[in-house]
Each structure stands twice: as structure tokens, then as C-alpha cells.
Amino acid sequence: EIVLTQSPATLSLSPGERATLSCRATQSVSTFLAWSQQRPGQAPRLLIYDASKRATGIPPRFSGSGSGTDFTLTISSLEPEDFAVYYCHQRNNWPRLTFGGGTKVEIK
Amino acid sequence: QLLLQESGPGLVRPSETLSLTCTVSGDSISSNNYYWGWIRQPPGKGLEWIGSMHYGGSAYYNPSLRSRVTISADTSKNQFSLRLHSVTAADAAVYYCARDSIAVAAFDFWGQGTLVTVSS
Numbered sequence: 001e002i003v004l005t006q007s008p009a010t011l012s013l014s015p016g017e018r019a020t021l022s023c024r025a026t027q028s029v030s031t032f033l034a035w036s037q038q039r040p041g042q043a044p045r046l047l048i049y050d051a052s053k054r055a056t057g058i059p060p061r062f063s064g065s066g067s068g069t070d071f072t073l074t075i076s077s078l079e080p081e082d083f084a085v086y087y088c089h090q091r092n093n094w095p096r097l098t099f100g101g102g103t104k105v106e107i108k
Numbered sequence: 109q110l111l112l113q114e115s116g117p118g119l120v121r122p123s124e125t126l127s128l129t130c131t132v133s134g135d136s137i138s139s140n141n142y143y144w145g146w147i148r149q150p151p152g153k154g155l156e157w158i159g160s161m162h163y164g165g166s167a168y169y170n171p172s173l174r175s176r177v178t179i180s181a182d183t184s185k186n187q188f189s190l191r192l193h194s195v196t197a198a199d200a201a202v203y204y205c206a207r208d209s210i211a212v213a214a215f216d217f218w219g220q221g222t223l224v225t226v227s228s
Contacts, residue, residue: 034212034214034215036214036215043218043220044215044218046214046215049213049214055212055216087155089155089157089215094168095160095169097157097170099155100154101154102154
């Protein structure tokens, strides 16, 4: 099973700051890596797929990068609604899907 | 507008079967472009993929749950269902249904989730 490790577990930032979230895989997932956002009490929402492509309706302040085993989600300038939990997930070895443990972005 | 709505009992007794249904509106589960899946989230914890199915009949499951899980579709009602047998307290979670897009290789649309408690 491919294990995804997200870091840091919690990121404390202020609105307007840049957020950099990491996701590392135990083996290569090529670019079959996606990021989703989960606001409190809400269902997850897809942000990024194929490591770097923004999903429909996602603002350009969200960007993804990486390939192989190391991936990054960057939020260029945090808006109040961006304080949430972010999950990476992979499906390189479909049909074995796995999620990372999540990074919580909280208000400093 | 695409909507996915989970329904089913919020309380299941240990050793019994958890049964949930996802009703899809705004899209057809008979599309070749998508799988339809279930994901769960224990309270305060992360996400776990349970399984995904295609209307054509193929279904894939998390190996850790495969022996207890069945996902099936009712295309006439545009619904798909989850059955998880022999539940324990560890199966208590919010259960989400989601559209699993082949094009983007990711779950691109989720239901709001339903909380299932396991207790006698």
C-alpha cells in the first residue's frame, strides 16, 4: 500500500500569508496526486488533480506541484475561507486509493 | 446542479450490517465517465476509501475492508449503495458518497456525508 505522509500536521498562519503544504509518498505515484479541502462540518472539495491542475472553479491562489514522491500545495495568499484541513490522495496503483492524514491550516 | 445525498440508518448494532444509499441527481450513474464511490471519516480522523463501482458492474474495494463490503447500483433509481457487514465500533464514522471522475482521476464531487454510530 502506498502511504501518504502530510506535513506539517498543523500550520498556523495569518490571512494574507502564503501556505505551503507537503505530501510525501512511500513510492512513486507519478502525477496521480490530488488535493482536497475540507472546511469544518463540510464535505471535502477537490482543489487540484494530476498534481498541478486546478479543478473547476478553484481560484488561482491555489497551486500544486511535484511528481513521483514529493508534492506541494501552495496557497499564495490566505483568505478567511481557506482555513481548513487539506488532504492529499493518490490513485497511481488504482484501484488502491489512499489518502494522507491531512494538514490543518489554522488562523494564527 | 449535481447533488449526491446519502441516506440510511444513523445507528447500527455491532455485528449487524450497515446499509447506506446515495441518490444522485443532476448526472447519471450510467455514465461511462465516472465511477461512484464511498469514503468514510471516523470522528476526528482522516479519510479512508471504502470502494468504488462502475455502473457496468465492476467494483473495487479497499483491501482492508474487501471481505465485508459490497457496493452496487440501481440505475433505474440513479442510486448506488454500500453494505458493510459485521460492523464494530471501529466502523463508526461519517460516510460520504462521491463521484469518482475517470478524466481527473479523483473524487471530484462529494455528498454532505451521514454519521453512522455503532452501538447496542
